[in-house]
Amino acid sequence: MAYIVHGATGAQGSPVLSALAAAGAPVVAAVRNPDAVPDGVPALAVDLASADSLIPAYEGADGVFVHLPMGPPEAAGAQARAVVEAVTRARPGRVVVSASGQVVDQPDSSLMAAADSPIMMLIRGLADSGVPTAVVAPRLYLENLLLPVVVGPAREEGVLRYPLPASFPVSWSSHLDVADVVVRLLTEASAIGGAGAAGTTGTAGTAGTVSVGHLPGLTGPDLAAAFSTRLGCDVRFEAIAPEEFGELIAPLFGAAAASVVEFYRALGAQAGCVIDRGTSAQRLLGLSPHPVERWLANMSV
16 A cells, blocks of 8 residues: 655655655655656556556555646646546545646636646546545746746846736745645545545535645735845846746747746736635645745755
């Protein structure tokens, strides 16, 4: 019996793997390339788009952590269907899904993921499986601020540039914050029950969802103040247009920079990007995100 962690060598899965191991929980890294897993960590080679590949990993597992990697919708859809089939047939103890920043918990928002999107297909399918399931729903990741085009000017010029209005509130969180919530949901049976198992409604509404992020939301100047404290110098926030940000990240993201620009255009048209307190990890699990200054220290900024 163990906890299966997908993407265990990536930005989301690695902190989950580390946190489970630190808690003394048995873990297995489910990855494409087991050679990339740190020595001493049990690993399985799996194909996220193949139910036949996943079923042996899920059978007898205490729990599974999964998220859909970035990629074309067709690929993500195939992965969602494979995970649902494997969970339905293998019946692991529980499943925790990260929505990876996609909005799945605010049906009244124009940013809500479409009903036919891969992430919503995954959530609905897992709910219908009857296996206890929880969805972790962060908003923007603080790790975005570690992009060289963001953290570099903060260090060198004292300017934190980002494509959002200065007064725009966001429930920022880090991968470490998400991992804390995931581990609690995986290892404590009552935690999923307290969050409301998705299987109790068969929908992806607030049942079964734990929203992750700062409350109240943090603005650009709030972030700049945290950088100032950490760096020991004055850092001010400067809002830039999504198009300008796209030009900065194009050398890093390539063609994917266009979708990032579109995302920030749509986001900036909203009044904010703040989680609902009723579904927050603060309320449901008593877990609060790391203060930004502490997170910066953890990241050795």
